[in-house]
Amino acid sequence: MITSLDGRHFAAVAEVAGGEVDTQTVFTYHEQDGMIWADYAGGAIRRGFLVGTRDGDRLDFRYTQLNTDGQTSTGHCVSTLSLLPDGRLRLDETWQWESRPGSGTSAIVELA
Template sequence: MARPSTRSLDGLVLAPVADQAPGQVGTRTRFTYHERDGRIWAEYEGGDVVRGYLVGTRAGDRLDFRYVQLKQDGSTASGHCVSNVVQLTDGRVRLEETWAWESQEGSGTSVVEQLPS
């Protein structure tokens, strides 16, 4: 059973548990998170994403951030995401996300989880 978590995301590496639509974040994408004083940011890459960045804030178990990415085809995309931070029974962190593109059509939900040590 997962429960809300206030554990720091600083230095954690997370990956999606499922692929999204083609040309977007997928199971081969890796996010490296950083956190300090209520601010969060991450770099990500892998799969169809050459390079991506996110930046935002954290209040308790809620993240609110914007993201921007460069894809393999040379196009860029940006959007907004709100995530709930939960702790899995094995101690790893999961982010349950609701996102929407701002640079193109589309929105959805996704889950990323901390990779096992």
């Protein structure tokens, strides 16, 4: 099992159709006793927060964010954690908006 996410920083691999997170968005994760949370900002996101749980290499969380146009959005995401050959972490995500139509997949990787 991969060690704690606490204090690790991640960024999106690429822009995703239907999403607002892009390669300029930086996530700072925290973890304690199976609970995970993060704050994120950058690119089209002024401020975002997520909170949920971790079970092994699976994360399940809800997110809420404010974009640069002043719109708020919420959604649900399930992510799978993996270890890259260079030792960094990667999260492969399947997400769905709850406050508006849309869903997709994306990936974020740990910043070096």
